[in-house]
Amino acid sequence: MSARDEILGRVRSALVGASPAVEVPRGYRTRGDASVDVLALFAERVADYRADVVRCSPDEVEAMIAGALAGARAVVPPELGWHVPDAVVDTGLSALELDELDAVVTAAAVGIAETGTVVLDHGPGQGRRALSLVPDLHVCVVLAEQVVAGVPEGVARLDPTRPTTWISGPSATSDIELNRVEGVHGPRRLVVVLVG
Numbered sequence: 408m409s410a411r412d413e414i415l416g417r418v419r420s421a422l423v424g425a426s427p428a429v430e431v432p433r434g435y436r437t438r439g440d441a442s443v444d445v446l447a448l449f450a451e452r453v454a455d456y457r458a459d460v461v462r463c464s465p466d467e468v469e470a471m472i473a474g475a476l477a478g479a480r481a482v483v484p485p486e487l488g489w490h491v492p493d494a495v496v497d498t499g500l501s502a503l504e505l506d507e508l509d510a511v512v513t514a515a516a517v518g519i520a521e522t523g524t525v526v527l528d529h530g531p532g533q534g535r536r537a538l539s540l541v542p543d544l545h546v547c548v549v550l551a552e553q554v555v556a557g558v559p560e561g562v563a564r565l566d567p568t569r570p571t572t573w574i575s576g577p578s579a580t581s582d583i584e585l586n587r588v589e590g591v592h593g594p595r596r597l598v599v600v601l602v603g
Contacts, residue, residue, distance in 0.1 A: 437563075439556020445520040449554045450601055452523025456576025458597040465602055468548060472512055475546045475598040479509035482542060484534025488514060489548065497534055502541055510544035511594075516571075518554040518601075519561040523576070525549060525599060526561060528569040539572055545594040547574070551603025 408416075439445070450460045463471045469489050476491070482505060483494045491512050505511075514532035515525050525547050527533045539545055555561050565571060578593030 435559065436557070437559045439521055439560060441556075443520065443556060445554050445556050446551055446601065446603065448556075449518050449520035449523065449549075450599075452520065453525070453576070453597075453599050454523075456523055456597075458523075458576045458599055460599045460601055462601045462603075468600060468602055471600045472546055472548070475600065476510055476512070476544070479544060481510040481512050481546070482508045482538060483512050484514075484532055484538055486531040487512065488532050497538055502537060505537060505541035508542050510546060511538045511542040512546045513539060513548070515547050515549045515553060517561045517564050518549040518599075519556075519558055520554055521557045524558075524561070525574045526565065527572045527574070528565055529572070530569065536570065536572055539574070540578075540593045543594055544596045544598070545574070545577075546598045546600065548600045548602060551601070554601075 446462075450462065453460050459475070461471050461475065469491075472489060472491055481491055481494045482497050482500065483491050484497050489512070494512065495508060511534070513527060513534055516528040516530060516533065517526040518524070519526065527536075527539055527547075529535055533539075539547075555564065574593075574597065577595055577597045
């Protein structure tokens with residue numbers, strides 16, 4: 408028997424169900440370390456990705472957003488929940504129109520401490536995906552109660568029928584010589600306003 412015949416024989420056997428079922432362990436971790444200060448870890452990990460993190464109380468959010476924007480012209484999704492002076496409310500702006508704006512301000516659905524990731528599910532105050540990808544600066548407001556320890560807890564809070572955007576720092580890629588380039592596939596700068 409040739410090697411070809413042997414391989415094709417194995418494929419035929421597998422297709423008719425002759426091979427034994429493989430047991431896949433499913434004991435995945437579902438919770439992060441409860442002893443960890445998730446807000447501190449989240450802030451640390453977000454900063455590790457070269458993003459800026461500013462912490463504030465609920466009554467300071469608008470001032471922190473204004474400070475992060477530093478006069479930049481911003482677009483905001485409908486139902487943002489915070490006033491952003493002189494911001495353009497997105498009503499389906501084209502990619503070209505979004506590119507003419509300097510920044511976007513959004514809310515978030517979840518923050519994941521272990522990975523320093525912000526997740527948008529494009530619900531109220533988060534806008535459509537293009538908003539978080541086109542402007543050069545993304546200011547994202549994350550509430551303390553939205554921050555969880557690990558990915559399994561974050562996924563459990565998300566609606567699997569909604570689109571999601573997972574953000575771990577500013578957009579970055581490397582060329583073949585490993586030179587880092589930021590802003591190619593999304594915002595060049597990310598500012599996370601952590602509330603609480």
